[in-house]
Amino acid sequence: MPPSAFTPEGGSEASVSLREVGEFELIARVATHRAQPATTVLGPGDDSAVVAAPDGRVVACTDVLVEGVHFRLDWSSPEQIGRKAAAANLADVAAMGAVPTALLVGLACPSSTPASSLEKLADGLWAEATPAGAGVVGGDLTSGPVIVLSVTALGDLQGRAPVTRGGARAGDRVAVCGRLGWSAAGLAVLGRGFRSPAALVDAHRTPAPPYAAGPQAADAGATAMIDVSDGLLADLGHVAQASGVAVRLRSSAFAVPDKLAEMGSVLGLDPMTWILTGGEDHALVATFGPDTPLPEGWAEIGVAEAPGEGGPVVTVDGRTWDGGPGWAHFTT
Structure with missing residues (x-):
């Protein structure tokens, strides 16, 4: 595969791999110093996040992006891939008539993946989520042969009835x-x-x-x-x-x-x-x-x-x- 932002050349800090940094250090890097929205009661760092649901109902959806199917590393930067993954889920929440509140992110990738690239991917997730009113509140990280990014979005209906696919009527x-x-x-x-x-x-x-x-x-x-x-x-x-x-x-x-x-x-x-x-x-x-x-x-x-x-x-x-x-x- 052609060189990409996920495989930088040289021996600088930019090429330090996930294997060298470790799972928990990387999580600390991408999860700290982020401004969470008011709906995040408890963010990353515990067994689960806590997200406020004032409506009493939670809209939830999940999308999975797979390297070579949904994105190519020689076509998109890590930040762009993060933004695209967030957008796919946030749009599903909006399509129900809800306002996004939170993202949960599952990531599998090779241990040779540069840690700096994963930080940039997290930057992309935040760059897309923040203007929509959502925070990145937790997730999971594991090793795998290719990059697989699974994002779950949560949303708040704010008192609205959910708008489904099944409500159209003749004449609409x-x-x-x-x-x-x-x-x-x-x-x-x-x-x-x-x-x-x-x-x-x-x-x-x-x-x-x-x-x-x-x-x-x-x-x-x-x-x-x-x-x-x-x-x-x-x-x-x-x-x-x-x-x-x-x-x-x-x-x-x-x-x-x-x-x-x-x-x-x-x-x-x-x-x-x-x-x-x-x-x-x-x-x-x-x-x-x-x-x-x-x-x-x-x-x-x-x-x-x-x-x-x-x-x-x-x-x-x-x-x-x-x-x-x-x-x-x-x-x-």
Whole structure:
């Protein structure tokens, strides 16, 4: 594998390995001198953390990122990998209409991994969690042949009902908030051996989910919601199946950003495929009643209807999208 930020060259402090530093010294390095949010009653350092749950209910989710599957060490820095891992989970919390409160992190990595790289990974987790209102409150560290990062996020509904995938009804409008297709375009750029345009590459390395838009949509009366992790069509397919509706999207509702159009032209690819099937942007897509005003920042892209002969499917301009729905684990 090409050299990466996880395998720095030279004999400086930057290359001191986890084997030399030890598990507990590294934990002390990444867990101390961090400002926890008010919801953290007891942070790292004990058998468990204690996180306040004023609502009485806790939203919880977990994502696992595996080296070579979800990230490449020659494409992303440790800090970018930490931010990406945090974003994937924080977006899931927001998609329930909740506010993030805490992250728990499980990490497996080779003992030769530089300790400084793991500190930078922790910096990335904190850099993403802090603006969202969450703290990194604990976790576990173990050895393994490749880097595997498992992050659990907790969230507070603050009195709201959770917005699930199963609440969409015929007649609801479908709307999206956040970027679509940018991460997939950045992945395509990296896959061709390029590192620019930076805006696309950085969108793949560090997504920018609209965390506040989740609770905002819940307060506005969203009937169903999901974050776009596997692709808009694939994730709306989950909503369609759970709600028993057909989702009809209009291609004319999507404005193709100039950077996506330009890169699509360079690579000979249709940028609409990135927008409709590209994952890991972690935009939020939701359904709203026909008379419900859309919150600021949300754009209508289609409608939910009673399923016809095709069942609860997602179509674009009345047809199944030729490029497939998006990412599918174990089959893609």
